[in-house]
Amino acid sequence: MQATIPAGLDRKEAEVYRQLDPERLPKHIAIIMDGNGRWARRRHLPRMAGHRAGVASVRSTVETAARIGIPWLTLYAFSEENWKKRPRSEVDFLMGLLCRYLKAEVPTLNKNNIRLEYIGRQHELPPMVQEKMAWAREATAANTGMVLTLALNYSARTELVDAFRSIVDAAARNGGLDHLEIDEDAVSQNLYTRHLPDPDLVVRTSGEMRLSNFLLWQLAYAEIYVTPTLWPEFRGLQLLEGIAEYQKRERRYGGLADHAPHAHGSHPHPSKTGRS
Numbered sequence: 372m373q374a375t376i377p378a379g380l381d382r383k384e385a386e387v388y389r390q391l392d393p394e395r396l397p398k399h400i401a402i403i404m405d406g407n408g409r410w411a412r413r414r415h416l417p418r419m420a421g422h423r424a425g426v427a428s429v430r431s432t433v434e435t436a437a438r439i440g441i442p443w444l445t446l447y448a449f450s451e452e453n454w455k456k457r458p459r460s461e462v463d464f465l466m467g468l469l470c471r472y473l474k475a476e477v478p479t480l481n482k483n484n485i486r487l488e489y490i491g492r493q494h495e496l497p498p499m500v501q502e503k504m505a506w507a508r509e510a511t512a513a514n515t516g517m518v519l520t521l522a523l524n525y526s527a528r529t530e531l532v533d534a535f536r537s538i539v540d541a542a543a544r545n546g547g548l549d550h551l552e553i554d555e556d557a558v559s560q561n562l563y564t565r566h567l568p569d570p571d572l573v574v575r576t577s578g579e580m581r582l583s584n585f586l587l588w589q590l591a592y593a594e595i596y597v598t599p600t601l602w603p604e605f606r607g608l609q610l611l612e613g614i615a616e617y618q619k620r621e622r623r624y625g626g627l628a629d630h631a632p633h634a635h636g637s638h639p640h641p642s643k644t645g646r647s
């Protein structure tokens with residue numbers, strides 16, 4: 372039977388979508404957006420031009436993901452290391468870009484029923500940026516469609532440190548550490564991502580084969596898709612190509628192929644079945 376093509380896909384996107392099984396779309400896709408600087412360098416442009424061009428890629432990717440009904444999309448926008456190791460001028464530019472993006476995109480997010488969330492140490496960002504972020508989150512809070520989570524000033528190791536601290540703090544408040552029991556659910560519930568299921572698919576652009584301190588706990592069973600496309604050239608079409616590749620993979624969660632309860636799609640307790 373011919374799959375119904377979601378409204379809003381262009382001709383090329385529709386062509387790739389037609390090859391997909393709509394029943395086995397990844398529920399949560401996480402993307403490491405990389406290659407803005409290289410894109411700019413190849414054009415003899417300043418790095419900032421690459422970041423600016425990257426905004427159009429964010430827009431296209433978010434819209435296509437929402438159109439095909441992906442429930443959760445998480446974008447690694449700025450790592451903690453980005454803030455600490457890049458020149459001040461670049462960091463300031465990225466902050467300004469983020470604020471302009473939030474201001475300009477809220478109407479489109481609302482039109483597409485997308486709710487905005489954040490992960491990362493928000494309190495370390497400049498107060499002006501925090502205010503804009505809170506405003507955008509509030510303005511999209513009633514939406515019931517895709518949840519778009521932006522990782523800003525994010526580090527997976529810092530997230531784990533913060534999780535362990537909050538577990539210990541809560542135990543200290545509730546009668547001391549003597550009865551403290553820590554299991555996987557306790558860790559998951561204390562991560563910044565407690566509002567999200569683990570990603571099924573992680574996409575990295577620009578060909579690098581690294582996770583770069585992104586969602587280290589949550590990506591334990593994710594399929595990894597690396598594309599040589601630089602982020603400013605990535606669009607909804609490339610996202611669909613990544614999903615097509617994902618659907619060719621066999622997910623086992625440490626079990627056997629024939630016995631996997633869900634060969635594709637989210638698994639409720641992947642960690643209970645051992646390594647894969």
Ligand code: FPP
Pocket residue numbers: 404405406407408409410422423425426429446447448449450453468469472521602
């Ligand atoms: C990686 O490219 C990209 C970033 C550090 C910034 C990501 C920002 C955007 C995509 C635009 C704004 C985003 C939002 C959500 C408004 P790089 O600079 O590390 O590239 P390189 O590795 O080629 O130098």
